[in-house]
Amino acid sequence: MKIMVVGGGGREHAIIKKLKENKDIDVIYALPGNGGIARDAVCVNIGAKDITAIVDFAVKEKIDYAVVAPDDPLVLGAVDALNEKGIPCFGPDAKAAEIEGSKIFSKNLMKKYGIPTAEYETFDNENDALKYLETCKIPIVIKADGLALGKGVIIAMTRDEALDAVKSMMSDKVFGQSGSRVVIEEFLTGPEVSVLAFTDGKTVKPMVSSMDHKRAHDNDEGLNTGGMGTVAPNPYYTKEVAELCMKTIFLPTVNAMVKEGRPFKGCLYFGLMITPDGPKVIEYNCRFGDPETQVVLPLLKSDLLTIMKATTDGTLDETEVVFEDKHACCVIMASNGYPQSYEKGFEINIPDEIASNVYVAGAADKDGKLVTSGGRVLGATAVADTLPEAINEAYKLVSRISFDNAFYRKDIGARALKALEE
Ligand code: AMP
Ligand code: GLY
Numbered sequence: 001m002k003i004m005v006v007g008g009g010g011r012e013h014a015i016i017k018k019l020k021e022n023k024d025i026d027v028i029y030a031l032p033g034n035g036g037i038a039r040d041a042v043c044v045n046i047g048a049k050d051i052t053a054i055v056d057f058a059v060k061e062k063i064d065y066a067v068v069a070p071d072d073p074l075v076l077g078a079v080d081a082l083n084e085k086g087i088p089c090f091g092p093d094a095k096a097a098e099i100e101g102s103k104i105f106s107k108n109l110m111k112k113y114g115i116p117t118a119e120y121e122t123f124d125n126e127n128d129a130l131k132y133l134e135t136c137k138i139p140i141v142i143k144a145d146g147l148a149l150g151k152g153v154i155i156a157m158t159r160d161e162a163l164d165a166v167k168s169m170m171s172d173k174v175f176g177q178s179g180s181r182v183v184i185e186e187f188l189t190g191p192e193v194s195v196l197a198f199t200d201g202k203t204v205k206p207m208v209s210s211m212d213h214k215r216a217h218d219n220d221e222g223l224n225t226g227g228m229g230t231v232a233p234n235p236y237y238t239k240e241v242a243e244l245c246m247k248t249i250f251l252p253t254v255n256a257m258v259k260e261g262r263p264f265k266g267c268l269y270f271g272l273m274i275t276p277d278g279p280k281v282i283e284y285n286c287r288f289g290d291p292e293t294q295v296v297l298p299l300l301k302s303d304l305l306t307i308m309k310a311t312t313d314g315t316l317d318e319t320e321v322v323f324e325d326k327h328a329c330c331v332i333m334a335s336n337g338y339p340q341s342y343e344k345g346f347e348i349n350i351p352d353e354i355a356s357n358v359y360v361a362g363a364a365d366k367d368g369k370l371v372t373s374g375g376r377v378l379g380a381t382a383v384a385d386t387l388p389e390a391i392n393e394a395y396k397l398v399s400r401i402s403f404d405n406a407f408y409r410k411d412i413g414a415r416a417l418k419a420l421e422e
Pocket of ligand 1: 118155271
């Protein structure tokens with residue numbers, strides 16, 4: 001079987017490594033992949049947003065099944081375009097991907113179907129937004145409507161910050177068209193939980209929960225990043241919380257999408273906050289999270305390709321989705337300066353015997369050597385029976401990997417450990 005995975009980060013590396021456990025797969029192409037993924041798949045120099053080239057490649061190579069991993073191609077309609085040519089895909093079509101592509105769409109969906117989320121107002125006129133901010137409660141959260149590389153959310157701790165945020169999005173257009181409409185919403189408090197769930201549009205099978213660490217530096221200081229590390233499972237996601245989420249959030253969301261004529265197939269990511277009033281949705285993503293995938297998939301016991309195909313065929317109810325009763329920790333090693341500017345081109349040393357635990361994100365091949373090419377360079381994941389062991393093992397892996405200008409958080413999993421002790 002010929003498989004194609006669209007994307008080229010740590011998440012895609014984790015998906016590819018898991019897929020490779022299926023012996024029916026003869027070849028996996030990664031579009032575009034990266035220097036590290038090249039050791040596990042055939043990388044093809046086609047960008048993840050180049051839908052025409054992706055479809056042409058898939059047709060030419062007679063791809064049997066395609067996995068579209070990043071948000072951009074999903075929102076741009078990569079799945080629709082591939083399906084038109086008869087190529088089955090993992091991932092939502094463009095209409096369903098709007099659950100991530102437009103925050104206004106997702107907020108209105110939740111309001112219409114009574115799915116718990118922060119109270120909000122939406123604005124397409126800057127003056128109205130600024131007027132609203134004069135009297136609203138502070139802190140307040142400002143969100144650009146469209147995709148903004150994970151940077152379109154500003155938590156304003158003062159009224160001035162809130163006013164500046166709206167101006168920068170709506171008149172200075174720092175996020176381009178994504179910020180021409182904004183959501184202004186209530187500031188919620190409580191621990192955050194990421195839950196990725198497989199769904200075929202009817203059945204929802206949540207994966208093991210996880211905890212991301214979004215800030216660049218220890219103790220949750222510094223700028224927001226794509227994620228500096230993860231642990232799974234998330235201790236705040238108890239059995240009771242999980243049952244409540246299934247009843248009040250997961251099933252209602254999937255059913256709402258069907259009622260709206262946008263059945264969602266693929267991986268639906270629920271970004272949740274466990275507030276004093278119960279779990280609420282902070283955001284939906286229409287895809288696997290990064291670096292959540294790097295701790296979730298290593299714990300998956302069932303065959304990934306079988307599950308993916310079941311989401312496409314609508315047979316998820318009869319498909320086994322089982323996770324190991326273990327813990328995983330992923331520590332991201334980044335280039336010093338990330339998420340702002342950083343230098344690239346430094347050689348990366350990963351001992352062969354730990355390569356299977358490493359998911360490469362921002363690295364290129366240069367004359368047969370792996371060199372840094374991105375902000376988040378790689379993630380090292382360890383699986384163990386307990387959380388302390390998983391954390392310990394992950395940091396041991398990190399200590400064996402080296403490149404110039406590397407930086408990483410030293411406290412991945414610390415908050416989860418504290419929660420376990422409480
Ligand atoms: P996002 O880019 O949508 O993942 O949001 C970034 C982060 O902003 C989230 O992980 C939360 O920590 C925070 N956030 C988003 N919405 C809210 C909210 N309504 N109240 C408090 N924090 C929020
Ligand atoms: N780790 C957060 C995300 O993938 O959006």
